[in-house]
Amino acid sequence: MKYSIIACLVAGALGLLSMGALGFGLYYLTYPLHYPLFGDINDWKGKDLFWPSVIWAGMLWSASFLLAGFNDVKLKRTQASKTKRVLVYGVILWLGAGAVWIFVALTSGFEFP
Numbered sequence: 785m786k787y788s789i790i791a792c793l794v795a796g797a798l799g800l801l802s803m804g805a806l807g808f809g810l811y812y813l814t815y816p817l818h819y820p821l822f823g824d825i826n827d828w829k830g831k832d833l834f835w836p837s838v839i840w841a842g843m844l845w846s847a848s849f850l851l852a853g854f855n856d857v858k859l860k861r862t863q864a865s866k867t868k869r870v871l872v873y874g875v876i877l878w879l880g881a882g883a884v885w886i887f888v889a890l891t892s893g894f895e896f897p
Contacts, residue, residue, distance in 0.1 A: 788853020792846045799842025804835060807842035810881040817882035822889050822896045830894040837892045841884050848880025 799806050811818075811825060822828070852873045859869045889896075 785853045785857050788849045788856070791853075792849040795846035795849060796843050799844075799846060800839060802842060804838035804842065807838040807840070807845070810841060810845055811838070811885055814878060814882035814885055817879075818885050818889065821886065822894075828889075828894040828896060830892075833892045833894070837888050837894075841881075841888045844884045844888070845877075845881050848877050848884070851880065852876040 795806070828834070855876060856869050856873055859872060864872075
């Protein structure tokens with residue numbers, strides 16, 4: 785769990801310091817989750833909140849490390865294999881990125897095609 789807390793802090797800082805590169809990368813990484821709902825990000829219309837939305841997505845995603853670390857501790861107690869724990873950790877991070885982008889898209893005031 786200690787490493788997940790460190791990863792959360794580092795990812796949160798990178799979300800801000802990367803000036804949106806992390807958030808934009810997460811958008812394309814989780815494209816299959818939110819594309820059917822919102823279409824392509826280049827077609828979004830509305831308020832001029834694109835840049836802050838991308839930065840917020842990268843910063844908010846860092847909380848997924850805490851959830852993944854907590855789940856890893858629980859799986860470790862049940863003596864799950866290392867492969868299973870790593871796979872579940874990665875899936876939680878991926879789903880977390882998709883959930884963050886859905887949240888950001890819905891709360892930023894964009895209009896979707």
